[in-house]
Amino acid sequence: MSSRTSSRGVPVPAGGGGAEGRARRAGRALRRPFTGVARRLRRVTHAHGAGESGLAKLIELHAVNSAGDMMITVALASTVFFSVPTNEARGRVALYLAVTMAPFALLAPVVGPLLDRVPHGRRAAMAGAMLARALLALTMSGAVAGGGLQLYPAALGVLVASKAYGVVRSAVVPRLLPPRISLVKANSRVTLAGLVATGLAAPAGAGLHLLGPAWPLYGAFVVFVAGTCLSLSLPHKVDSARGEARARLASGEAGAAGGRPVKAGLRTVGPSVLHGLQANAALRALSGFLTFFLAFLLRAQPLGGLGAAASLGLVAVAAGAGNALGTAVGAWLKARGPEPIVAAVLGLALGVTVLAAVFYGVMAVVVVTAVAATAGLCQALAKLSLDAMIQRDVPEGVRTSAFARSETALQLAWVVGGAIGISLPLIGVVGMVVAAGLVAVGAALAGRGLLGAGRRGGSAAPRVA
Secondary structure, three states: OOEEEOOOOOEEEOOOOHHHHHHHHHHHHHHHHHHHHHHHHHHHHOHHHHHHHOHHHHHHHHHHHHHHHHHHHHHHHHHHOOOOOHHHHHHHHHHHHHHHHHHHHHHHHHHHHHHHOOHHHHHHHHHHHHHHHHHHHHHHHOOOOOOOOOHHHHHHHHHHHHHHHHHHHHHHHHHHOOOOOOHHHHHHHHHHHHHHHHHHHHHHHHHHHHHOOOHHHHHHHHHHHHHHHHHHOOOHHHHOOOOOOOOOEEOHHHHHHOOOOOOOOHHHOOHHHHHHHHHHHHHHHHHHHHHHHHHHHHHHOOOOOOOHHHHHHHHHHHHHHHHHHHHHHHHHOOOOOHHHHHHHHHHHHHHHHHHHHHHOOOOHHHHHHHHHHHHHHHHHHHHHHHHHHHHHHOOHHHHHHHHHHHHHHHHHHHHHHHHHHHHOOOOHHHHHHHHHHHHHHHHHHHHHHHHHHHHHOOOOOOEEO
């Protein structure tokens, strides 16, 4: 081993003593926990053939995507919600929903058909969605401090780009599916990675916000630039059109009547997908309702013994834990049919919200946290199952259209639920009754159909012309 001489003429092994050696050892000790965590995470994402198939890279890309979205959310929440009194915040949030969601309802259905026409450019489409959000984050950084109207068009662009990425990502999963992993399990792995990244990015974004309102957006810019590079590194088979056809979905009734294909739409994808979408819309409306109703309720009426910020934090942690648990359960369920899963979580959500309406006045803290956790768990499991139904039942040539239409419907359901939450008086019992009513509507529309499809073993794939 080579050595050097200290100031007193004593040979010292290279890197083994003195200030320089101690600094190196300290650096290695500080890096060891992070490198160890990174190695363990890599083993998890690459397990069961995911590394060989390319699914692991998609999982890592989705984690980056979720981290960037969370940083933008932190920046917008600090401007639109937390920086103003409760009454004024309700108006700002309503304005935000109106300005961003009304154009989104018109633009989002166009995303899927456009992406159907570029099957060779899925990696480029995801990279473009990442790069667009990186540039929009920089644009928003100049307007976020004042919270003016010029912030909202950029927020709309971020929303559309995020949904475009989500649609392509969902359509890509079957191409990267390892033989030993089911669709529900693969979707749950991708979603769980996003949840972990969101949980890490939230405090990071809050810390950046202490430096200034624009700093979380600067962080989002860096994250999305990294996501752009990761998108282009996905396997080439993501862009392959092998086995695809220009197709239109046809309903069973149309085939029986004369065999003529019907234009693709949500009503032509088979009963399983339609009922799964109805159930998911109810649960997504519940999520939007609870997000806004509890946000304003707990600002005005914090839970017993807690401040407003602590109450909101408790509910957010409960919802995040429920979401993570639902995703983990989805990974554990392996090859079980998605229809019974959606029916079960719909029944669970209905039961918990009814109990919450009955017992809210007695144990508000328990009720609110239980409802938030249940909503997170049920929404996660139901969405994973809906994705699996679409990936199973819809032909690949029009799968991105189906995902785009379903994502649009679910986003609008969330907005409808949020609008109800904003407009209601801040009375806890009333809120829980309305929450139970939203889930009851979904159960009435979809419950019987899901149970029937589950007994039949799912619906057959629709005809392709």
